[in-house]
Amino acid sequence: MKNILLPTDFSENSWNAIKYAIHFFGKIECNFYLLHVCRFDNLAVADSSLTLNQEVIDNIYTKPTKQKLRSTLKQILKLIPNHKNHKFYTLTDYGFFIESIRKNVEEKHIDCIVMGTKGASGLERIILGTNTADVITKVKCNVFAIPENAEYIPPKEIAFPTDFSLSHSLQVLQPMTEIIERFNASLRILHISKKKADLNDDQKNNKELLVDYFNNHDFTFHYLTNKKVEDAVQCFVESRDINLICMVAKNLNYFQQILFHSRIEKISYHTDVPFLVLHEKN
Numbered sequence: 623m624k625n626i627l628l629p630t631d632f633s634e635n636s637w638n639a640i641k642y643a644i645h646f647f648g649k650i651e652c653n654f655y656l657l658h659v660c661r662f663d664n665l666a667v668a669d670s671s672l673t674l675n676q677e678v679i680d681n682i683y684t685k686p687t688k689q690k691l692r693s694t695l696k697q698i699l700k701l702i703p704n705h706k707n708h709k710f711y712t713l714t715d716y717g718f719f720i721e722s723i724r725k726n727v728e729e730k731h732i733d734c735i736v737m738g739t740k741g742a743s744g745l746e747r748i749i750l751g752t753n754t755a756d757v758i759t760k761v762k763c764n765v766f767a768i769p770e771n772a773e774y775i776p777p778k779e780i781a782f783p784t785d786f787s788l789s790h791s792l793q794v795l796q797p798m799t800e801i802i803e804r805f806n807a808s809l810r811i812l813h814i815s816k817k818k819a820d821l822n823d824d825q826k827n828n829k830e831l832l833v834d835y836f837n838n839h840d841f842t843f844h845y846l847t848n849k850k851v852e853d854a855v856q857c858f859v860e861s862r863d864i865n866l867i868c869m870v871a872k873n874l875n876y877f878q879q880i881l882f883h884s885r886i887e888k889i890s891y892h893t894d895v896p897f898l899v900l901h902e903k904n
Contacts, residue, residue: 624652627732627763629723629753631658632690639738639768640694642896644702646736646766646774649804651707655730656694658687659723660716687714719753720760727763734797736766758871758899764797767897776805777866781859783812784832786825790872792835794902798868801898802839809841810862814854818847859895871901 628643630636643654691712698710715722726732739754758765780802802809811832813821821829829843848854858864 624650624733625655625731626652627655627657627723627726627730627735629657629659629735629737629757630691630694632694633738635738635770637694637697637738638770638772639736639766640698641701642768642772642774643736643766644698644708647708648702649707652709653730654708654710655713655726655732656691656710657713657715657722657726658691659719660687660714684714684716688712720756723757723761727761732763734764734766735761736768739767739769762871762901762903764901765897765899767899769894769896771894772896773894775865777801778805778807779810779862779864779866780807781810781812781855781862781864781867783814783855783867783869786813786821786828786832788828788831790870790902792831794870794900795835797900798898799836799839801866801868807840807865809836809839810844810858810864811836811841812844812846812855812858814846814848814851816848816851864895866896866898868898868900871899 624647626643626647628636628640630640640656691714695710695712699705702708713726715726723735727735735757737754737757754765754767758767780798782798798809801807844858846854846858848857855867859867
């Protein structure tokens with residue numbers, strides 16, 4: 623039984639992530655936890671003249687939120703009338719967003735957080751919204767980031783960008799292995815360098831470890847040279863028809879351009895290819 627946390631702000635963006643999660647985990651027994659967090663600053667702005675005691679919070683926040691969560695749950699049950707593998711629970715919280723996520727991850731033994739991502743308005747598009755970026759970098763739990771225009775497609779081609787540093791244990795890759803096996807998917811291991819250079823001895827050894835680890839699966843290695851990491855990934859994703867990008871959180875410093883880069887451009891591939899960011903368990 624997997625435990626999946628679905629933070630929601632009741633936007634179309636978060637609804638799209640919920641739909642994706644339900645389809646993605648469709649054949650797996652899951653507990654889904656729908657969580658809405660009202661931040662302290664939002665509560666204070668709601669009516670600065672009110673003393674924020676429990677009764678006030680219940681009236682202006684908790685009751686309306688529970689009603690919205692029930693409404694979302696009804697939408698979900700219409701989407702999947704035969705949901706024998708899935709159980710749904712609604713959670714309300716108020717305070718600091720990241721603290722609430724951490725608390726629920728620990729209390730509910732969450733295996734994966736599924737969140738929608740949304741770019742900034744106007745021409746400048748930020749790949750991940752602030753909340754999603756914070757969760758990925760500050761919460762030690764696997765995070766599925768579902769871009770706002772993503773449609774669920776069973777992942778058949780999975781990209782795994784790596785610098786072959788393997789600062790993580792191979793065990794962190796287990797969720798990706800499960801996905802490969804469940805969907806009979808192919809894995810494309812991608813190494814990007816800003817200038818053409820041979821792998822050093824450590825990288826070569828780590829590459830061999832990956833060969834052994836994925837020995838029973840369909841995988842290939844790919845090497846690209848590009849000064850802009852995000853451009854290289856974009857070209858690769860488009861040319862290979864990639865459905866899912868998996869990354870290890872410890873590699874985020876190296877690949878932060880992929881996730882957090884701001885571009886003065888219209889929609890790029892980032893708006894429709896989901897990311898799965900894997901964290902090592904404590």
